[in-house]
Amino acid sequence: MSKPDKKQAILDTALTLFVSQGFYATSTASIAKKAGVATGTLFHHFPSKDELMKHLFLSIKQEFADAITASIKDSGDLKQDAEHLWYSAIQWAIDYPLKQEFFQQYSMSPSIAIEIREQAMNSILSFMGNLMQQGQTQGLFASYPLTLMQDNCHGQYLAATRYFLDNPEKWQVDTHKQASFSMFWNAMVQS
Template identity: 60%
Template sequence: MSSKITTATDKKQAILDSALQLFVSNGFNATSTASIAKAAGVATGTLFHHFPTKSDIMSQLFLSIKQEFANNMVSNTQLSGDIEKDANNLWQKAIDWAIAQPLKQLFFLQYSMSADIDIAVRKQAMTSILGFVVELIEQGKQQGIIANFPNELLLENCHGQYLAAIRFFTDNPQLGSNPQHRSASFKLFWHAMKAQ
């Protein structure tokens, strides 16, 4: 059985997987399309067939990881209607995902707020892929539980709080399963979101 990459889907995924590794280890600007193609085991022309520019690779990588992240958060999650409880469940699942996906977590930490990700791509990730978070915020605002600030600002705050938490657990991996620290990470997040 050959280990050669055979289908277009396999080649595209190999390019994304290689780009993820190289962007995290070398940075976006220091990673060439030729190095991505080489690491993926595809011709440079094949890479450009799938992704006309390096920025297109970055955008697709960002959106696909965000989608995986979102899918993980909502899988087997029953929202109860208790906004704080639902937010805590989603928060803990998000932290679990980050701990289980160290390379993708590092990618988020490096690029989530980077100018290397087009603003339209970041907006698509926040409002479309993570639309269930927007819905939860809206419900919380309507019930007077979440502060009545503009959704875009609340989403950026959520995102910043999450990145701070996963940075903490990255730097202190022994605390990733510590219930007190996990609970405290949510309480800090919730304190910033709730209505006063």
């Protein structure tokens, strides 16, 4: 009920509604109403609906990046580090399903200006990029084109989070959890 909360209430409500109904099917009026503020208030905090979306996208991306950064280990054992990173990334998706769903929906959508999307994606993929370059340097990974590997890795990550979000109980089962990492790892490894 305190004042600074209004901006946050708008963001929270927008996240929920954008995910459940889609960007275009969500009117600014409905966001304001559900957030318990006046329509004018939304535009007081965000100059336009697009800017609200952009703010949401970038701040969620940042949260993800911070979470992953915090969980990076450098034990010297690349596979162990990668496994840790992989699980952390999926764990984040499970902890924040709405935000993950938001990414799945809007990472490819024209609702978000293309340069914003790319900027966000690059930042997320850079973690993976580093890891893969290390793997290739060490001769652990096959010498596939780096961008191809990154795209592949990103594709597998999206697939894994979708799977565990759709079947949350499987995340508790070690064989499933480990299977997801094995596929990811073996795809890159020198055979």
